[in-house]
Amino acid sequence: MNIVVIGAGGIGAFYGMILHNIxxxxxxxxxxxxxxxxxxxKIKLTHPNYVIEDKIETxxxxxxxxxxxxxxxAIFIATKxxxxxxxxxxLASWISxxxxxxxxxxxxxxxxxxxxxxxxxxxxxxxxxxxxxIAAHTISLGHIDSTGEVxxxxxxxxxxxxxxxxxxxxxxxxDKTATQTILCxxxxxxxxxxxxxxxxxxxxCALLQEYSGVLIRDEKVSKIIHGLMSEAALxxxxxxxxxxxxxxxxxxxxxxxxxxxxxxxWVDTExxxxxxxxxxxxxVIRNCEKQALDAPYTRSVxxxxxxxxxxxxxxx
Numbered sequence: 001m002n003i004v005v006i007g008a009g010g011i012g013a014f015y016g017m018i019l020h021n022i023x024x025x026x027x028x029x030x031x032x033x034x035x036x037x038x039x040x041x042k043i044k045l046t047h048p049n050y051v052i053e054d055k056i057e058t059x060x061x062x063x064x065x066x067x068x069x070x071x072x073x074a075i076f077i078a079t080k081x082x083x084x085x086x087x088x089x090x091l092a093s094w095i096s097x098x099x100x101x102x103x104x105x106x107x108x109x110x111x112x113x114x115x116x117x118x119x120x121x122x123x124x125x126x127x128x129x130x131x132x133x134i135a136a137h138t139i140s141l142g143h144i145d146s147t148g149e150v151x152x153x154x155x156x157x158x159x160x161x162x163x164x165x166x167x168x169x170x171x172x173x174x175d176k177t178a179t180q181t182i183l184c185x186x187x188x189x190x191x192x193x194x195x196x197x198x199x200x201x202x203x204x205c206a207l208l209q210e211y212s213g214v215l216i217r218d219e220k221v222s223k224i225i226h227g228l229m230s231e232a233a234l235x236x237x238x239x240x241x242x243x244x245x246x247x248x249x250x251x252x253x254x255x256x257x258x259x260x261x262x263x264x265x266w267v268d269t270e271x272x273x274x275x276x277x278x279x280x281x282x283x284v285i286r287n288c289e290k291q292a293l294d295a296p297y298t299r300s301v302x303x304x305x306x307x308x309x310x311x312x313x314x315x316x
Contacts, residue, residue: 213260
C-alpha cells in the first residue's frame with residue numbers, strides 16, 4: 001500500500017515506521033528543521049518491545065502537491081488539529097481533477113477534524129481515527145520514543161462498500177504490526193469517548209507538569225479530573241452524540257487502569273509549541289454553552305494553563 005503520513009512527530013512517525021516495517025511504501029511530509037533532518041538522515045522509533053530505524057523519503061507539502069494523487073492509496077494526517085483546515089484546502093485543490101483519490105485518515109486529537117476534512121474532500125473518502133494506550137513523543141530530531149500496548153480505532157465518516165473494503169485491507173496490514181486495530185461503525189462516538197479522556201487529563205497534566213497516573217490517583221486532583229470528564233460527556237449532547245455520566249464514569253475508571261502517560265500538551269509546553277486548547281477544551285466549553293450550561297472545571301483549568309503558558313512564552 002502506498003501511504004503518505006503528514007506530520008512526522010510522535011504519532012505520525014510511529015504509524016509511518018510500523019507500516020514501513022511490514023513492507024508498505026511510506027513517505028513522510030514534514031516541515032522546518034524536521035524536514036531538513038529527515039531528508040538527510042534515518043528516523044528511529046524506540047518502544048520497550050522493539051526498535052525500528054531506517055531512512056524514509058520525506059517531502060515538503062509543496063513537493064507532495066507536485067505528485068500524482070492517483071498513485072497514493074492513503075494519507076494519514078497526524079498534525080496538530082489547528083492545521084487540519086489548511087491541509088484540507090491544499091489537498092482539495094490537489095485532487096480536483098484526479099480520477100482516483102487517496103483515503104484521508106485523521107489520527108489527531110479532537111472531534112472536529114473529520115467535519116473539517118469533509119468540507120473539502122469527498123466524505124466517503126474521509127476516515128476518522130484515534131489511538132489509545134499509546135504515548136509517542138519526539139525526544140530529539142529523528143528519534144521518536146513510544147510506550148503502550150497501542151490500539152487504533154478507525155471508521156468511515158460516510159460508510160459504503162468501497163471504504164469498508166479499504167478499511168478491512170488496512171486492518172490486515174496493521175494486524176501484522178505489534179498493535180491492535182478495531183473497526184468502528186460509529187467513529188464519532190469513539191472520538192467523543194476519547195475527548196472525555198483528553199479533556200480529563202491533557203490540560204491538567206500540562207498545568208501541573210505531572211503524569212496522568214499520578215494525578216488520577218491523587219484524592220483531591222482525581223475529583224477535578226472526574227469533573228473535567230463529566231463536562232465532556234455533557235457537551236456531547238449538543239451534537240446528538242448523547243454520552244452520559246455513566247460513559248464519563250467508565251472512561252474515568254478506564255484511565256485509572258491505563259499506563260501512566262505524559263500527555264501531548266505537557267510535551268508541547270516543554271517545546272514551546274502551540275497548545276490544542278481550543279480543539280480539546282474549547283470544544284467542551286462551546287458545546288456546553290450551546291445548551292445554556294457552563295463547564296467550570298474545563299474553563300478554569302484551560303484558562304489558567306493558557307494564561308501561565310502565554311506569560312512563560314512572552315518572557316523568553
